[in-house]
Amino acid sequence: DAGVTQSPTHLIKTRGQQVTLRCSPKSGHDTVSWYQQALGQGPQFIFQYYEEEERQRGNFPDRFSGHQFPNYSSELNVNALLLGDSALYLCASSERGRVYNEQFFGPGTRLTVL
Amino acid sequence: DAKTTQPTSMDCAEGRAANLPCNHSTISGNEYVYWYRQIHSQGPQYIIHGLKNNETNEMASLIITEDRKSSTLILPHATLRDTAVYYCIVRASNFGNEKLTFGTGTRLTIIP
Numbered sequence: 001d002a003g004v005t006q007s008p009t010h011l012i013k014t015r016g017q018q019v020t021l022r023c024s025p026k027s028g029h030d031t032v033s034w035y036q037q038a039l040g041q042g043p044q045f046i047f048q049y050y051e052e053e054e055r056q057r058g059n060f061p062d063r064f065s066g067h068q069f070p071n072y073s074s075e076l077n078v079n080a081l082l083l084g085d086s087a088l089y090l091c092a093s094s095e096r097g098r099v100y101n102e103q104f105f106g107p108g109t110r111l112t113v114l
Numbered sequence: 115d116a117k118t119t120q121p122t123s124m125d126c127a128e129g130r131a132a133n134l135p136c137n138h139s140t141i142s143g144n145e146y147v148y149w150y151r152q153i154h155s156q157g158p159q160y161i162i163h164g165l166k167n168n169e170t171n172e173m174a175s176l177i178i179t180e181d182r183k184s185s186t187l188i189l190p191h192a193t194l195r196d197t198a199v200y201y202c203i204v205r206a207s208n209f210g211n212e213k214l215t216f217g218t219g220t221r222l223t224i225i226p
Contacts, residue, residue, distance in 0.1 A: 004157070031212070033212070033213065033214075035214075035216075040218075041218065042199075042201060042216030042217050042218050042219055043158065043214070043216045044216070045213040045214065045215065048212060048213065056212065056213055058213065090157050090158070092157075092158075092214075094212065096212075102148070102160040102163065103160065103212075103214060104160065105157030105158045105159070106157050107156060107157050108156075108157050
């Protein structure tokens with residue numbers, strides 16, 4: 001049973017560019033959440049997708065957008081990259097409908113903005 | 115979600131029990147206590163969660179005080195592979211509020 005997978009593993013971009021990160025949830029999971037983790041900090045919630053719609057959003061500008069596909073996989077898009085967007089981007093999946101649904105995290109995508 | 119307070123770092127000898135404390139004095143009645151850990155360069159890993167009763171699974175035990183204002187995660191026989199950052203998170207169980215609010219956690223180092 002494959003867990004949460006993310007691609008690519010590492011990515012280098014320059015300021016002003018756009019980036020797309022991808023996530024496939026754990027088998028049986030229908031909800032995907034995205035987190036940003038800056039160096040030395042805990043992960044910060046970006047947003048969550050369920051039934052192909054954004055259901056909850058953290059304190060991130062609208063340069064950060066996402067999408068969920070019918071097979072539950074998801075993309076995170078960041079436009080007009082800033083140096084401060086350099087971070088580890090984590091995807092987590094869960095099964096909606098369970099009262100205490102633990103989230104399973106992928107290994108992350110390390111984004112470096114130069 | 116209620117705020118949590120954890121020590122910045124802790125050491126524990128290999129083979130001994132590691133006890134990681136967490137304060138959550140503003141916790142509400144419908145909020146669960148979750149523990150995750152993050153081994154270097156990996157995604158966070160779920161460990162355990164509880165509401166008001168003590169909980170145990172194959173990884174750890176969770177002890178929640180009677181007033182629910184604090185809790186302790188116990189790793190009964192710590193190994194070198196338990197070296198990680200441990201996060202205590204409080205989260206309501208209601209649908210529509212499923213985000214996890216991470217703090218800076220406790221960096222646990224297991225000493226050989």
